[in-house]
Amino acid sequence: MNHDLGRLPAIFKRYPKSPESLIAVLQDIQKEYQFLPSEALAETARVLEVPLSKVFSVSTFYNAFSLHPKGEKVIRICVGTTCHIRGAKQIQEQLESQLKIKAGETTPDLKFSIETVSCVGACAKAPVVIVNEKYHGPVKVSDYKKLVKGK
Amino acid sequence: MVSLTINGRIVKAKDGEMLLAVLRREKIDVPAMCHHAAVEPFGACRLCVVEITRAEWKGWCDYVTSCLYPVSPGLIVNTHSDKVNELRRTILDLFLARHPDCPEIAELAGEYGVFKTTYETVVGGNNCILCGLCTRICDRMGFTAISTVGRGHGKEVAPPLRQAPPDCVGCLACAENCPTKFIEYKLRKKRVTIWEREFELLTCTKCGKTTITKDFAEYLSRHRAIDAGYFEICDECRRKNLAVSMGEIVNWERELLT
Numbered sequence: 470m471n472h473d474l475g476r477l478p479a480i481f482k483r484y485p486k487s488p489e490s491l492i493a494v495l496q497d498i499q500k501e502y503q504f505l506p507s508e509a510l511a512e513t514a515r516v517l518e519v520p521l522s523k524v525f526s527v528s529t530f531y532n533a534f535s536l537h538p539k540g541e542k543v544i545r546i547c548v549g550t551t552c553h554i555r556g557a558k559q560i561q562e563q564l565e566s567q568l569k570i571k572a573g574e575t576t577p578d579l580k581f582s583i584e585t586v587s588c589v590g591a592c593a594k595a596p597v598v599i600v601n602e603k604y605h606g607p608v609k610v611s612d613y614k615k616l617v618k619g620k
Numbered sequence: 621m622v623s624l625t626i627n628g629r630i631v632k633a634k635d636g637e638m639l640l641a642v643l644r645r646e647k648i649d650v651p652a653m654c655h656h657a658a659v660e661p662f663g664a665c666r667l668c669v670v671e672i673t674r675a676e677w678k679g680w681c682d683y684v685t686s687c688l689y690p691v692s693p694g695l696i697v698n699t700h701s702d703k704v705n706e707l708r709r710t711i712l713d714l715f716l717a718r719h720p721d722c723p724e725i726a727e728l729a730g731e732y733g734v735f736k737t738t739y740e741t742v743v744g745g746n747n748c749i750l751c752g753l754c755t756r757i758c759d760r761m762g763f764t765a766i767s768t769v770g771r772g773h774g775k776e777v778a779p780p781l782r783q784a785p786p787d788c789v790g791c792l793a794c795a796e797n798c799p800t801k802f803i804e805y806k807l808r809k810k811r812v813t814i815w816e817r818e819f820e821l822l823t824c825t826k827c828g829k830t831t832i833t834k835d836f837a838e839y840l841s842r843h844r845a846i847d848a849g850y851f852e853i854c855d856e857c858r859r860k861n862l863a864v865s866m867g868e869i870v871n872w873e874r875e876l877l878t
């Protein structure tokens with residue numbers, strides 16, 4: 470898969486060229502591309518002078534990084550204790566069956582991704598669903614259309 | 621120098637030296653799977669656990685991984701107390717549950733009287749104990765071709781992107797030092813395959829036996845100031861050749877002196 474690597478130099482410019490910048494650079498790449506393209510990992514290793522295997526090790530360690538393209542809309546379902554008690558499981562099942570993907574997967578048309586997260590600190594609004602950066606709660610099972618279609 | 625007591629015997633050691641190093645020097649048999657003299661102690665396998673105490677602790681004792689514990693004056697160590705043996709049995713019991721088909725673990729567990737795990741056996745696992753010795757050695761040698769990938773249950777040792785590692789030179793140090801022989805390599809006549817990468821082996825110009833990989837020889841001559849010609853003959857032929865080269869040196873010295 471070929472990706473436009475033109476946006477990378479601007480990211481590298483923001484941080485000193487040293488191994489300490491690795492996580493910051495990967496975070497910015499994740500933000501820019503919604504995932505970490507393998508070519509970008511190789512380029513990061515070259516620029517920061519970090520062995521490629523170390524870059525790969527770090528990018529697979531943190532859940533915040535993804536090596537696979539994410540959907541346009543990333544739906545994060547909180548399954549922390551409070552949300553769990555208030556029915557997060559049912560919301561997850563509803564969204565999974567409607568979008569025909571499991572949590573952690575992306576629809577083939579790259580429109581949606583479903584993820585589960587453990588507590589986002591918004592327990593008062595449980596159960597919480599986060600669509601891209603927007604927090605929704607308390608969410609009902611019947612709200613799935615709103616979540617999927619709304620902006 | 622400091623003195624400490626190990627199993628009732630007074631032993632001298634350097635202050636701050638790691639306890640396992642002292643135990644090894646004193647020929648006291650303490651098991652360890654993740655330890656290697658070439659790399660920093662890591663404390664992954666937990667098998668080198670020992671009991672420590674001091675006179676002023678009034679009977680209290682502590683259990684520490686000896687590979688990571690620096691010695692100090694007055695330390696009292698027991699390497700095979702009932703409690704230590706019990707701790708090791710528990711660790712081996714867990715190892716046995718995770719790696720039921722590993723002969724190295726079965727042997728060590730057998731020595732401690734653990735023949736069958738008391739835990740639920742893991743199905744579909746492998747023999748990697750995730751001690752990270754291979755990755756640490758690869759790092760130490762300056763390649764960093766492999767690393768640990770993922771974390772928690774999904775953690776494994778793998779090359780970057782799970783593809784043939786570009787930085788590997790086929791030195792085989794990872795495989796040869798793996799405590800459970802999990803890392804495989806295939807040796808064919810003049811080729812060796814490891815991490816799904818095939819390397820060409822150099823052959824001795826005198827006897828035709830294979831020596832090290834071409835990539836490794838190139839790396840050593842480029843980065844470690846070892847002449848590439850050094851690898852043209854194998855160690856055996858070099859020893860055979862010593863008579864010739866030493867004779868030449870002796871002659872040369874005589875000429876200089878006369």
